[in-house]
Amino acid sequence: MVTSRSRIIVALDLPTAEAAVDLAAAVAEHVAGFKVGLGLLHGPGPAVVAALVGLGRPVFADAKLHDIPTQVEAAAEHLGRHGARWVTVHLSGGSAMVRAAVEGLSRGAGEAPSGILGVTVLTSLDGNSLGEAGIQQSPGRLVSKMTRLAANAGCEGVVTSPRELKVAADVAPDLLRVTPGIRRQPGGDDQTRTATAAEALSRGADLLVVGRPITGAADPVAAAAALAAETAELGVRRPIAGLESPA
Numbered sequence: 001m002v003t004s005r006s007r008i009i010v011a012l013d014l015p016t017a018e019a020a021v022d023l024a025a026a027v028a029e030h031v032a033g034f035k036v037g038l039g040l041l042h043g044p045g046p047a048v049v050a051a052l053v054g055l056g057r058p059v060f061a062d063a064k065l066h067d068i069p070t071q072v073e074a075a076a077e078h079l080g081r082h083g084a085r086w087v088t089v090h091l092s093g094g095s096a097m098v099r100a101a102v103e104g105l106s107r108g109a110g111e112a113p114s115g116i117l118g119v120t121v122l123t124s125l126d127g128n129s130l131g132e133a134g135i136q137q138s139p140g141r142l143v144s145k146m147t148r149l150a151a152n153a154g155c156e157g158v159v160t161s162p163r164e165l166k167v168a169a170d171v172a173p174d175l176l177r178v179t180p181g182i183r184r185q186p187g188g189d190d191q192t193r194t195a196t197a198a199e200a201l202s203r204g205a206d207l208l209v210v211g212r213p214i215t216g217a218a219d220p221v222a223a224a225a226a227l228a229a230e231t232a233e234l235g236v237r238r239p240i241a242g243l244e245s246p247a
């Protein structure tokens, strides 16, 4: 049983709320928390957050909010009322928008621990795809700027690819570093800036977001258990409010 040591957030990118809750219940003892993304939030809807909270792990609503501040504030507040421990915003929405999200979530969550995580640069983007969108800076340079913005606007943490973890740690060491794009081998799907779980933890990740390597495995429970066991002793392991403290 590795519950208290796990730093894995399983990304429940599944077609229905029932499938997400079933998988979450099955892997709960091996993970630190559950993440719901745009598919579930826009399909079954945000009530799935509350259903997952009932399983006793913090829930990460990966809503990737990006709109004018009043809209983002309202959305974050609603997600907080549903019990979200974390909500994501795109930092490219600017500091006023990010501050509005921080206020909205804190109002919605009330006394429960909650925090906004700022998405720096999607892990599916590389220099070429950023160039296509008219952004001439490297992912590293962008992550540096976005992390500073996140710290100044009151985020609890940033979401960043394994490759830019050190940049984020240098710019704002106190922010939580949450890292998707975890793969045993690079390539094979839409993630481009990937690393193994061990690499990401050794570069300073606090939480690993892992989706298809668990949900797409022939035996998701065995995959979650193996990853949790492999990573149980690795990383910095700072205390995180709402997670069981490391044993």
Ligand code: C5P
Residues within 6 Å of the ligand: 011, 013, 037, 062, 119, 120, 121, 122, 123, 124, 159, 160, 161, 180, 181, 182, 191, 209, 210, 211, 212, 213
């Ligand atoms: O299946 P996979 O392990 O690629 O899942 C990664 C998860 O992390 C997905 O749910 C995706 O939405 C999310 N994510 C990401 N890149 C970011 C932020 C979140 O891949 N920058």
